[in-house]
Amino acid sequence: MLETVQEHWTEEVIHGQASTVTDSTQGKPEAGKGICSSCSEALAAPVSPTQESTGEHPIIVRPRTKEEPQQGTAMRLGDPSVIASVEKPSSARSNSGSRTNRCTKRGSLSIEQAIQNYLQDQRNHNRRPKTVEWHQMALGLLQHYLLSECYLTLLSQITETELQGWFEFLSEQPTSQGTLRTRGTIASYLRSARAFCRWSVRHTALEQSPFVHLPLLKAEAPLLQLLEPEEWEGLLLACRPPGEPDVQGELATVRNQAILWVLADTGMRVPEVCGLRFSDVDRERGILMVQEKEGARQRRLPLGQQGRQALFAYLDRRDSDLVGVVNQRTICEEALFLSATGHPLTPNGISLFFGRLRKRAGIMRKGVDPSLLRDTFVVQYLLAGGDLCLLQELLGREESASVKRFLQMRNERQCRMGTVL
Template identity: 30%
Template sequence: MTWNELWEHFYYHLRIKRRAKTTLHFYRTTQRSLQRYADATGALPESPAAVTVTHLRAFLIWLEDQGLAPGGIHAYVRGLKALCGWTHQEELLPRNPAARLERPTLPRRRLPTMTPEAVGRLLAAASATDQPVRDTAVVLALFDTGIRLAELIGLTLDDLQPERGLLRVIGKGDKERSVPIGSRALGAVTSYVRRERRARHAGVRHLFLSRLGQPLTRSGISIRLSRLSEAAGFAREMTTPHTFRRGFAVEFLRNGGDVFTLQQILGHSSLEMTRKYVTFLDEDLKAAHLRFSPVDRL
């Protein structure tokens, strides 16, 4: 069996399991990088059955030499472990060469988090764009709901439930859930639908559209956020969709929400996943210390 055949078996399994397109894209990126390594070095056996953990470790070292950060290498390890684990389980490989493949240690740094002050600056920048009502609605919807980028661009007009203050969202694994949306964000979205949304034809039901009346894509949202961040004076990494998602989680808890409700809103299968998104800011830690300082209470 060739590498391409092995990957195709794996992709068929992922499609049967109804994995998201972004998940398939992640594994295809791993496949392409592994092929580039094989072409550049000739160090990867042509038959997957002959691969050992030593070959895979050499691939990771090559990635590091190419300048890839530990987080990126960690992702490739996850991809290789998933591929090799499944193909061994299905008896397509005689053994699992990735069973002893180590994940690199990741630095524990606080990730960028959107704040209400930053949102205010983004809204000011959005008011000066070519589609100010849409861009305002996108910013407020991201910050008020914490939905993922794929979930945002997948919203349709039928997913709006203004009378209930909810959005119907299709998340990872094709799982449906209801996400609350506040009155201000909902007002911005409905205002966009009434005033600025112009579909190219009646069959276009997606909520957020480009100037040409077609559904906005991942790159389209990325370009809009990049331009807004530049106009507002932010570094690009401060305004990624996941920055909004983390900011929503922090503000939800800061304003009195509970972690179990937050888990349902974010669409997480476990509380551990939710915890990773919650990065409290310095002022929260300081406020807690003022209340509970051991020395001050002596």
């Protein structure tokens, strides 16, 4: 049996909260109507005279106010025993509570919310929109796989096993266009997921990254694809704009052919072609001089016979024909290659130019662009017995992606055939 400590009601409680309790024999509910058996027994029990005189209630316990000390407890301000008994458990509970909150937050964070937090953090750090868009696509594929194939919704549920399954899923399942993903695409998806997991660990959303013991997939270097002779002839024929020939059309034709021959004979990059000036052309030797940076040594790039003829034909007609087409004041006299309006060509203009050439020539395969001409120049130079060190000087870089891919292709062929290329 539990012992009930009975307390006296004050006058304020009697008149303010329990004014209806005036007679112990009145207002008693009948047993079994809306109250439990223990309460009915307590109400039915006889009331002592002391209870009647004091108005003491047998069941309701008056709440203790903040000013009243607990009965039977002597407390003195500054008592070390009291302070120790109160403060130590409070500190322990605080530390335990903070750890519990962190664990609860870490365990209850959804994958979707974690991805949104990561993308927002990338935007806050001024990441490029294309980079954020790529992360959003890659992590969206991961979230879809974890939900549809593994039935996982919480970030803490992701393990190395699920990531391995996601890699196999990406390798086997085709895209919405019905094509399989390349090894390079899958590797970029995995890099995005690894960066997301590392970010989650730094922000205490994950205790450990599931990529710790998972080797990252490396993309295979793409093989060199050369420009076919038929494609080259088609590009040269497509240099002539459609329609009736006129002065502006003839000028565009010789300019387009000169650009193609410069790219094919030198392996120059598009920004370097756009930056050529009249003073960079040595007509006597058939050489183009390219200076990458201020104070750097100039590169001297020789042109072939057909390249010289195409470039000189453009130079002979450029100024005289442009004067009859546009205002002479708008002509840039320093730039080598000009647009139809007399302004210097830009990399974007050359990109659009190649798009028009492919369409006119009926070339359907992708990648027929200035970089393809550069790769073709590298391969033809080395196959003709050119020196590798001199080639690196011509390209302007000690480490060229085209040279690396060519050397890799040559080494693989030597291993298969046992011969020197």
